[in-house]
Amino acid sequence: MRPPNDQESVEAPLPAGEDEFRLIADSAPVAVWVTRLDRHRSFVNRAYVAFLGVSYQEALDFDWRQIIHPDDAARVMQESIAGEARLETFELQGRYRRHDGVWRWLHSTSQPRWDAEGRHIGFIGVAHDITEAKEAELALREREAQLSAFINQATAGFGQVDLDAKFTLVNDRFCEIAGWSREELLGKTMLDITHPEDVGRNLGMFERAVREGTPYTHEKRYVRKDGGIVWVNNSVSVIRRPDGEPFGVLAVTLDVTERKRDEESLRKGEETLRLAIEGAGMATWELDLTTMEGAWSPNRFDLLGLRRTQDLRGTVDDWLDRVVLDDRERLRDAAYRCFRHGIPYTIEYRIRRADNGEERWLQSHGSRVSDSMGGPRRFVGVSFDITERKRAEEDLRESESRFRTIFEQANDFLITTTLDQRITQVNPAVLTALGYAEDEVVGRPVSDFMDPDQFEISRAAVAQKLAEGGTTRLTLQVRAKDGRELIWETNSRLTTDEAGNPTGLHAIGRDMTQAKRDEAHLRLLIDELNHRVKNTLAIVQGIAQQTFKAGVEPVAARHAFEGRLTALSEAHNLLTREHWSAVSMAQIIGDAVRPHGGDAGRFELDGPDLPIAPKTAISLALAIHELATNAVKHGALSLPEGNVAIRWSKAGTRDAPRLSLIWTERGGPPVVVPGKRGFGTRMIERGLAAELGGSVKIEFAPGGLVCVVDAPLPEAGG
Amino acid sequence: MIEFEGVRVLVVEDEPVVAMCLEDILEGLGCVTIGPASRLAEGLALAENEPIDVAILDINLGGEWSTRIAEALRARGVPFAFASGYGTCPEGFDGPPMIEKPYREAEVIGTLRELLPP
Structure with missing residues (x-):
């Protein structure tokens, strides 16, 4: 990275007062640029130059279109042109090649600039590197999609109720079987939709399960909204929090009224969760470290929900007062370490807005700068609102953990494999039944757990699904670690990627050994x-x-x-x-x-x-x-x-x-x-x-x- | 009944009361009962050595099967019928008639007629 020198600054003169801006912008760990009406850049900050790995002058003239990822190029350019034409703030997101050849996800916000007479004079832009967040999100999304496919694409219904038997979570299949919409079910208890003649017996088992943790499997009738009766086979287990406290009961439901199923293609998984880094813009502030107060950008007041002061100045405490108590000490420590020792920080924390009490997530960067004239030392900081991203992350995490709970605590056997039937995932019920540890199962071919004639049946079923799609239902003899033969009834189907190409298999199984015996x-x-x-x-x-x-x-x-x-x-x-x-x-x-x-x-x-x-x-x-x-x-x-x-x-x-x-x-x-x-x-x-x-x-x-x-x-x- | 006068019938039946009952039916028809044998060894000895015109074999003799007796009779060319509560012939014997227990006189007569040459 090469700092801009004086000569270059002269070649790209900034309007009066923008020295201040340059100082702040250069300290920000995000790329900042200013364009003129002719789209030529008149200023870029250090981070911008560093990303490109060229000289300051080259950075001003750099054609960024040549470093956009081919998959993103058309979209980004189209959005960019449209944004400029609207003369409003617009945002772009895409992958760009850094000077070292690595693709980075950047999220940029461009805002039109106006002169004193209100004439449009160009744009100012800010770009965050969101690669880590994006990658974490993609990884989490993949896991969530896998689990949610398991639950939602499953041929079985999943219905979770709380300890009072009220529905708390149902998948699409459950709604389909029970004949009530999700909204209707979530207002009911499972007894409300159970056939009156089955309630007594069911209640006894349910209460015992809650009291003693005993899982059970039984068949009963649901009364559908249209008055029809559906017979279901429910495998029921208690769901516990990590500390072991039960908080709900999960039923894995199979429709046994009609054994034929599956003509209906399964609905897609949960609505795609939106990536949520939507920095509304960069709020900046500076601090005179001798007086501990300084100039704030107007939107910094807005961000914190404060009324803009006449002189647009604020103190450290005006800021820290808005930070929620749990995060305040951590933030104060980071900020003061920066004030005193010059250690820059990047930190995420929550604030409570002064105007409406709303809690928001902010990300702030801060660094100390020395005045070249030997004046008092100062601090500059920038903040972004990252609430949407945080919320999406939390939702995703919650959704992932909900599905994982089902996966881990279901009585039934849940298994995913590759297309050539190598096991990629099993739930604890499988391990308990077979007597193996997880690492003795994951990565091994399915054929290791059954006799050749049984594997042949299973392989034929995969071939059938690949040819015709749909679900296959099999009764297979499986070998436990100690050599015992178990009889499993399995339903399995292909998992597919977004384009509909098969990527693997998932199977849900139930032990029928005792039943057959x-x-x-x-x-x-x-x-x-x-x-x-x-x-x-x-x-x-x-x-x-x-x-x-x-x-x-x-x-x-x-x-x-x-x-x-x-x-x-x-x-x-x-x-x-x-x-x-x-x-x-x-x-x-x-x-x-x-x-x-x-x-x-x-x-x-x-x-x-x-x-x-x-x-x-x-x-x-x-x-x-x-x-x-x-x-x-x-x-x-x-x-x-x-x-x-x-x-x-x-x-x-x-x-x-x-x-x-x-x-x-x-x-x-x-x-x-x-x-x-x-x-x-x-x-x-x-x-x-x-x-x-x-x-x-x-x-x-x-x-x-x-x-x-x-x-x-x-x-x-x- | 003159038709069966003096016919020698081997009875293999392990339930004493039921054996007596069959014995009485046969006696009423003028037959001579050979046995009744209640065990496999006993029945086999009679089937191999006694002069017999026809035989009625209970399939299940307290857990043993009477198929060996049937084989011995087949070797000697003696016609026989099976008797059982199950109503199914043992494997390898499709030919012989089947008497379903409890024994009824009419059925015993019908079976004897089927087995004996006119």
């Missing part, structure tokens, strides 16, 4: 139930056929039938209680004898608690019932003093254990050997023997009936 389990259960019902019916039919034989007196037959059904039913009760696993032998025998005086001390039961298989239990219960019925009618229990002892034990060897069970009746009337074999005897001697795979013998001994069972010990698992 439940489904298979349920099918098994139904088959099993069918089998058992048929089997039980066959037994009942058998009992009926045996009981209602020709020649049996009908009333007695009916009683016998009821007794047998009761015994069967008792055995089933026990089996149901034990979930059709092995049951206790003592329990089966106890249940079977209870209706025949088991509670009145007529039976003496003695034996170990051996487990027996369900099927054997039914046969045993029926056999014991027959023995007991016979004892009550004809045997020991037909007299008040008679009783029955049932003793069983484990006998045989360790390798071949046997069951030994002896039924002994005592104190009954003299035993009469029956003439014909009835159902009871057959059931006991043949049925039970066959069931146990052993022998069962009934002896009509004179002292009382004895039944001896000898069989391999029934295996509980059989």
